[in-house]
Every structure is written in C-alpha cells, then in structure tokens.
Amino acid sequence: MREKIAKSIEIIQYLLFILMAFLMPLLRAFVPPLIIVSVFFALVYFFLLPSMHRWNAALCYKLLPFLLLFALYLGGVLYSTNKDAAYFDIETKLSLLAFPAIAYLMLAHSRRNFCSFACLRWVSFAFVLASLLLFAQLLKAIFQTPDMVFSLENIFNWGYIAVNAQIGLHSSYAALYFAFSAAICLFSISNFRTWYGKTKWAYLWSAFAFIIALIFIFAVFVVGAKSGLLSLGSLFVLYFIYEIGFQKHYVKSAVTLLSFCLFVGSLIYFYPSVLNKMKDTFSTVQQMHLQKHELYQGSTAYRVYFWETALATIQDKPLFGYGTGDVKEALAPHYSDTLRNVLCSTIPEKDTYLIENHIPPYNPHNQFLQTSIAIGLLGLSVFLSIFVCGLYWAFRTRSILFATLNLLFLVNCLTESMLETQAGIVFFVFFYFLFFLYLYPKLGEKTETAILKEK
Numbered sequence: 001m002r003e004k005i006a007k008s009i010e011i012i013q014y015l016l017f018i019l020m021a022f023l024m025p026l027l028r029a030f031v032p033p034l035i036i037v038s039v040f041f042a043l044v045y046f047f048l049l050p051s052m053h054r055w056n057a058a059l060c061y062k063l064l065p066f067l068l069l070f071a072l073y074l075g076g077v078l079y080s081t082n083k084d085a086a087y088f089d090i091e092t093k094l095s096l097l098a099f100p101a102i103a104y105l106m107l108a109h110s111r112r113n114f115c116s117f118a119c120l121r122w123v124s125f126a127f128v129l130a131s132l133l134l135f136a137q138l139l140k141a142i143f144q145t146p147d148m149v150f151s152l153e154n155i156f157n158w159g160y161i162a163v164n165a166q167i168g169l170h171s172s173y174a175a176l177y178f179a180f181s182a183a184i185c186l187f188s189i190s191n192f193r194t195w196y197g198k199t200k201w202a203y204l205w206s207a208f209a210f211i212i213a214l215i216f217i218f219a220v221f222v223v224g225a226k227s228g229l230l231s232l233g234s235l236f237v238l239y240f241i242y243e244i245g246f247q248k249h250y251v252k253s254a255v256t257l258l259s260f261c262l263f264v265g266s267l268i269y270f271y272p273s274v275l276n277k278m279k280d281t282f283s284t285v286q287q288m289h290l291q292k293h294e295l296y297q298g299s300t301a302y303r304v305y306f307w308e309t310a311l312a313t314i315q316d317k318p319l320f321g322y323g324t325g326d327v328k329e330a331l332a333p334h335y336s337d338t339l340r341n342v343l344c345s346t347i348p349e350k351d352t353y354l355i356e357n358h359i360p361p362y363n364p365h366n367q368f369l370q371t372s373i374a375i376g377l378l379g380l381s382v383f384l385s386i387f388v389c390g391l392y393w394a395f396r397t398r399s400i401l402f403a404t405l406n407l408l409f410l411v412n413c414l415t416e417s418m419l420e421t422q423a424g425i426v427f428f429v430f431f432y433f434l435f436f437l438y439l440y441p442k443l444g445e446k447t448e449t450a451i452l453k454e455k
Contacts, residue, residue, distance in 0.1 A: 002048050009045045010114035013038060013106065017119065017434065021127040024427060025134040025169075025177050031426055035098050042105035056108040062436075062443070063100040065385045066429070070096040072375045072382060076324030082353075086325030089374075093419065095426050099433040107440055115437035121195060123434055124184045124401075128212065131181040134167070134174065135219045141166035142222075156271040160224035172416045173423040175220050175228025176408060180431075182216035183235050183404045185209040186256075190247055190400070210256075214263055221267050226277060227415045231408050236260065238407060242400050295338055302343075303365050303415065309334045310369035314377075321376035330373050332359045363420060367413035370420065390432060397442045402435040 016038045023030045073093055080086040106114060141162040142155055163174050188195040189206045196202040196209075220228040243253035268274055284300045312334045313322075322330040332340065343360035354361050364370050372380045387406050394403035409418065409428050418424035 006045060006048055009041050009048070010106075012041055013045075013102075013114060014119050016041070017115075017123050018126045020430060021123045022130045024127065024430070025130045025174075026137075028422055028426070032094075032422070035095065035426075038102055039098055039105075042102045046105040046108065056104070059104060059107055059440075062389070063104060065382055065389060066096050066100045069379065069382045069386070072379045073324050076321065076375045076379075078323075079320075080323030080325045082325045082329060084325075084353075085328075086323065089325045089420075092422060093425060095422075095429040099429045103433050103436055103440075107437065113437065113441050115434065115440075117194070117438065120434065120438045124188075127177075128181045128184055131177050131216065131219075132212065134169075134177065135215065135222075138163055138167055138174070138219070138222065152270040153273075155222055156224065156273070159222035163223045169423060170416075170421070171223045171225040172227045172412060173421070173427070174223045175225040176231060176412050176424075177427070178216045178219040178223070179228060179231040179235055179408055180405065182213045182220075182232075183239075183401065183408070185213035185216065186235075186239055187242070187400050187404070189213075190243060190249070210259075214259075217260075217263065218267065221271065221274060224274075224277075226281060227412050229274070229278070230411050230415075234407055234411050235404065238400070238404055246398070246400075295342065302362070305335075305339055306331075306362060306364045307366055307369060310364035310366065310373060314369070314372045317376065318372075319376045319378060321372065321374050321379065324374055327363055327370060327373045328354070328359050328361065329357070331362075331364070332357075335360060363417045365416055367416065367418045367420075370417040386432075393436070393439060393443060397439045399435060399439055402439065405431050405435065 016034055020031050020034050020038075023034070070093060073096075074090060077083070077086040077090060138159065139155070142158045143150070144166075145158055145162065160171050163169055163171050167174070186209075189209050192202050192206040192209075196205040217232060220232055240253055240257065243249045243256070247253075280298075281300045284296060284298060285304060288296055288301060288304055309331050313330050317330075335343065340358070340360060343362060344354075344358055347354045347359075347361050349355075351361060353359075364373065368380060368383070371383050387410055390406040391403060394400070394406065405428070412418055412424075416424070418428065
C-alpha cells in the first residue's frame with residue numbers, strides 16, 4: 001500500500017514540476033503555491049516509509065551552499081535596520097530553502113530517482129511551450145500599440161516597452177527565458193535520438209526544434225535587453241565548443257554556424273540599432289572614464305554609477321555586510337549629492353519611506369555586488385560556490401544544459417540583481433534542482449534501483 005502511495009506521489013511531483021515550468025513565464029503568481037504543494041508531498045513521501053528515517057549526510061553536503069546562503073540572509077535580518085524590507089527579502093528567497101528541501105526529502109533514501117530523463121524532457125518542453133506563448137503575448141501587445149505601423153524595425157523598437165509595460169516582466173528576465181529555451185532546443189538537436197526517439201520522426205522534430213530556436217533568437221532581439229545579447233553570445237560559444245570539442249559534429253556545427261550567422265545578420269540588417277546600442281554602451285563607459293566630473297544619463301551610465309557606489313559601500317563592512325534588506329539604505333550615503341538628487345527624483349509616490357529618507361530606489365544591478373552589500377563577502381563566496389558546484393557537476397556528468405543554465409545565469413547576474421525577484425530566483429533554483437534531481441545517481445550516490453541492477 002505504501003509503495004503504491006509513494007509511486008503516486010512521484011507522479012504528482014512530476015506533474016507539479018511540469019506545471020511550474022509552464023506557468024513560470026506566463027502566470028508567475030501561481031508558482032509559489034505550487035512550490036508549497038510540492039514541499040508538502042515531499043514531506044509525505046519522506047515519512048511514508050520507515051526505512052527512509054535516516055540522515056543522508058552525503059546528500060546534505062551537496063545541498064549545503066543553498067542552505068548556507070539562505071541561513072546568511074536569515075541571519076542578516078538580525079542586524080538589518082529596515083525590517084520590513086528584510087522580511088520581504090526573505091520571503092522572496094524562500095526558494096533557496098524550498099527546492100533543496102524537496103530534493104532532500106525525495107532523494108534522501110528513496111529506492112529510485114523519480115526524475116527520469118522523460119521527466120526532464122517534458123518539464124523542459126513545457127517551459128519552451130510557455131516561452132513561445134510569452135513571445136506570442138508580447139507580439140500581441142506590440143501590435144495593439146496605438147498607431148503602430150507594422151514593420152520589423154517597429155517590432156524591435158516597441159518590444160522593450162511592451163515587455164516591461166504590458167507584459168509586466170523585466171526585459172532581462174524575458175531575454176533569459178528565451179535564451180534558455182533556445183538552448184533547450186539547440187542541445188536537444190545535438191542528442192536528437194535521445195530527445196526525440198529513434199524513429200524517422202526524430203529528424204522532423206529536430207528540424208522543428210531548430211526553427212523554434214531561431215524564433216527565440218528573434219525574441220531576444222525583440223525584447224532589446226543587452227544582457228540578452230550577451231546571453232546569446234555565451235550560448236553560441238558554448239554550443240560550438242560542445243558540438244566540435246565533445247560531439248565531433250563538424251559538418252552539422254558548420255551548417256548551424258552558417259545558419260546562425262545568416263539569421264543574426266538579417267536581424268541586424270533590419271534593425272541596425274542593435275549594434276548602435278552596443279557601440280553606445282562602450283562609448284558611454286569610455287567617456288565616463290575620461291570625464292569623471294560630468295553626470296551621464298541612460299541605463300549604461302546609471303549601472304556604472306551603481307557599480308562604483310556599490311564597491312565603495314562594500315569597503316566599509318566587507319565581511320558580513322549591512323544586513324538583509326538594507327542595500328538601498330547602505331548605498332545612499334555613498335552617492336554623490338548630484339547623482340543622489342537625480343535618482344531620488346524618480347522615486348514613485350507610493351514609496352514614502354524612500355522619499356522621507358531621501359534614498360534612491362535602485363539596487364546595484366549586479367547580484368554579486370548586491371549579495372556582498374547585504375551579507376558580505378562571506379555571502380558572496382557561498383553564492384559563487386553554487387555555480388562552482390553546478391559547473392563541476394555538469395562537467396562530471398557531461399550535462400551541457402546544466403552547464404548552460406549556470407553560465408547564462410552568471411552572465412545575467414553581472415548586469416541585474418537576479419535573486420531579488422521571483423522571476424529570477426525561482427527560475428534559477430527550480431531548473432538547478434531539476435537537473436540535480438535527474439543527475440543525482442551520476443554524482444556518486446546510487447539509488448537502490450541502481451544497486452539492485454549491479455547485484
């Protein structure tokens with residue numbers, strides 16, 4: 001009886017993961033309740049079988065970076081001056097605790113690994129489908145813009161505004177979703193027999209996946225986030241290293257490279273402003289370096305100011321930081337008076353606390369700096385260890401998608417505080433532990449099924 005209930009819970013968790021992946025890009029508000037439900041079923045699963053009531057130290061050590069990071073943020077509440085912001089910050093970061101808990105409860109002494117390749121594949125496909133629907137929703141919002149004249153250039157010009165205003169999703173997060181969906185499509189083609197079966201339909205599905213990958217590349221251009229272009233560049237480099245260095249697909253990689261060059265070249269031809277954006281970025285940074293006394297405007301200039309201010313802020317309390325939720329307050333005294341007045345002029349009227357205390361409403365736009373200010377260099381080292389472990393496990397198990405997830409998130413953490421919103425943290429932690437659950441038997445911990453097979 002207990003065995004049947006355990007199998008039923010595994011199926012329920014499987015369906016919950018698919019549902020979370022599908023809702024993440026579209027209806028993010030429904031994902032936290034699903035996480036709670038998943039934790040509940042994981043608890044039931046853990047206490048269902050008496051043989052499971054033992055401590056699995058080896059598994060716990062693998063989860064330790066996430067648990068330590070959450071513990072440091074929780075400890076940072078104790079010396080925070082803005083308790084309301086600190087509590088909200090902890091609420092945002094509950095995923096750091098929830099998904100490791102699910103992983104431990106489902107894997108600690110399970111007789112099998114419920115996350116098979118079929119589970120990984122269907123969860124990935126659910127996310128790809130949802131990202132396609134998100135892009136369709138974005139195009140609809142663009143076309144409904146008043147006085148919109150249809151042209152590719154207008155689609156690009158209005159994409160950034162539409163994704164932030166009508167869709168309500170920051171362009172950097174949308175670009176990250178599209179880039180990772182493109183990665184799923186591309187790497188499924190690299191191993192198309194595994195992903196699509198050994199029938200003649202596998203070639204058709206591979207061609208379809210390639211077309212969808214091109215759509216997602218187009219989508220990254222539409223949202224107009226510079227971090228998205230950096231993500232695409234990182235993805236292309238990783239893809240060709242994998243194809244040539246590991247898979248030895250010389251002809252296929254050459255054809256794919258040519259296709260990408262033609263497609264991206266066409267996009268740049270119809271939307272030359274994308275190159276101008278990158279040129280303006282480098283030009284602004286160069287001018288700011290040469291003429292430091294002037295105040296420059298724009299997203300690039302502001303990010304440079306935020307980074308410089310954050311570095312100065314960290315030097316005062318480097319080890320443990322200023323406390324969870326106190327990042328904006330810590331940054332405020334380190335801005336120049338002129339810059340602080342300019343930034344404070346953008347405070348929304350509802351943020352009375354920021355207005356009364358003359359605190360600019362901006363974070364450092366860099367997760368590494370954000371973490372260092374909040375919980376110090378100790379917290380930063382723990383945060384970086386998550387990527388070190390992820391990339392090590394990806395290399396050890398030859399999981400190119402797991403490596404891509406870590407690389408794309410690392411790139412985006414350079415220009416955004418990715419752990420400060422549900423859209424960023426839930427995406428990363430969810431897929432991190434999806435791959436962890438799938439790769440766990442290959443990480444040195446054998447399931448009972450594997451042990452029985454060896455016997």
